[in-house]
Amino acid sequence: MSAILPPSERLWYKHPIDRVEGTWLAIALVWCLILFFMMVGWHIWGKQNLSTETYRTKPEQFMAKTQAMVDKYTVRTETDEKIPVVAPPAGSDVYLLGRLWAFWPILELEKDKTYRLHITAMDYNHGLSLQPANINIQLVPGFEHVVTVTPNQSGTYGLVCNEYCGIGHHRMVSRLYVK
């Protein structure tokens, strides 16, 4: 019963390590280092790394930039609320905001083209969950996060808010088109 008794040896830390433990310790340590270097390596060789480019912003400031893009590149509107569908040129800065309880506007991107996507939350925390690709990014109010995205499949994507944001949370859903 010695796990609940003081160790039998006074200098218990000098007790030799059992072979099972020693072997496992070595294997586990190697595996832990592999786990660590995978993350670092993916920054070098991988293509899916979340950017950390971030600016402080204010709702009105972000809204102004988004409105400018909407005014320039709207191609049509959708739903009764006339949400603009915006098709900005490839390589440009595009804006998407989350607020209670909608995303705005709807973006229409081109496949295999790269965009600088600026995202933020206007009020509470929101979640940007792009489905079915299953890419999930947190939207934090006051912070403009710039993510460089390259869609690799065309189609209609769903944008689901997956950070709880109050009673209308489960109705906060939108679209994103890739041509």
Add this chain to the structure above:
Amino acid sequence: MTAVATTYRTCPRSGLQFERQAEMLIKAHAFVGVVWLLIGGLLAIGVVLTRWPAVRWLEADTFYMVLTAHGLDMLIFWIIFFEIAILHFCSSTLLRCRIATPKIAWLGFALMVIGSVLNNVAVFRGGSSVMMTSYVPMMAEPSFYLGIILFAVGALIGCFVFFGTLVVARREKTYEGSIPLVTFGALTAAIIAVFTLLSGAMIIIPAWLMSLGLMTVDPLIYRTVWWALGHSSQQINVAAHVSVWYLVAAIALGAKPMSERVSRTAFLLYILFLQLASAHHLLADPGVGTAWKVVNTSYFMYLAVLASMLHGLTVPGAMEVAQRQKGYTKGLFEWLRKAPWGNPTFSGVFISIVGFGFLGGITGVMMGTEQLNLIIHNTIYVPGHFHATVVVGTTLTFMALTYYLIPVLFKREMIAPKLAQWQPYLFGFSMYFFCLVMMGAGTLGVSRRHWDMAFQGAALAYEWPGAAYLMMALVGIGGMAAIAGGAIYIYVTVGSLLWGRKLDAGASSPKFTPLARATPTAVAQTAGAGGFTAPGTFVLALVFLVAFVLYYFINWKYLSTLWGLS
């Protein structure tokens, strides 16, 4: 220092010595903990039956309220109450020492009770459905935060009484040599708890002031510091339930640690590195740098994962060595086949170890990988993972321990022993299933904390694949089975306290019997095969490693098919 008048009861069934004040404190904390588990379990019915798409039982506002309360009552109140009981048990009882400052310990208990009730009242008034995380600027009622603050102060007092008791034990020489391994593990948990609760104070006090309109808190700073409370509180659980694993290995099988050095070093690694895991929650956030994410999310090169992998080997390894010494030496696994599977204390802990490692551990590392986090952040995969760690790992372990404590601490014969025998299997395996299907749904992208996956009434609704609906229905079924297992636990434990036959308390004495060192045993190198003392456990560990490697790289493969992100 004057001697304090108290008595020590020697339990005739276990030989454990309970000091009078400590015994009452342990009972009180454990009992209130179980009451919170009961409340949290009732709330779980609401959560599970609402997330089951075909049932969708509660209205949206009720659902979010119930989910907020379920999270707080289970993750914070049930577990921390029970953990303070464990701290007092591991200090006072295991060291046969009077508890330090019992009056202050009772003050801590009172604060915890008042705080937890105040917080729940705030939630059930309906104005505080902010989830356990209560991310600012979304605001709850001031008493929501005040309740958490009072509770945290009470729990901190509990930790300091534990430290004080260790000091008293050393000064009054109640034991010889070093503290036992289980107490050492509890000490780790207490140190982590102090860090956790202070971090909590640093952010919940400003949030409380914000709810009173006295200041504003930056949303990202809130998230960063809050997780030093939110994730670290789960690390208290890890340290505590691993200690209980060693405890149960000792009491159920007479197992001794394979080597004190490895086990204690592993606990030390927890203190040094486990806290960094708060970063797991910020991997999809703006404003935190890549190097910061990589260093922290990996617990600095996964040294805390290393620690868990060591405990995962040494606990069953110690059991194997003990069983082999009893003569169960045939083949690799006779020791396991002949283990006391009918003893719920043992079976609960073993089911917990396996589930914690395979379901909780592997997925935890996967989702805590900086890039892989993109495919699970805020999906229902996350609760799938933490039900495997906190429910299968911590709650099931604590349940198993309760079965031991009913005769020993509460001096009652257990009612319905047959039912108790089956309980860990029903609860544990339905929880395994529940976690797996939740993770399945999360892999398909289904959101956590979401009332309606069908988005009824939304113009631009997204249609989840049929498999996601199926998984969520299975979550409902698995969840209800687990709740039934939880109900049996409550029935057996509370029923035993109410109606169980009273057992002999054993002799009381005004003095403790000093605790001697463990008797040295022959080095176990002769048992086992190939110079391995625990070959069966080693094979199981390799199976674990293969599962880990495969699952890890499958997720990288999945990630590599996504949109380019940089």
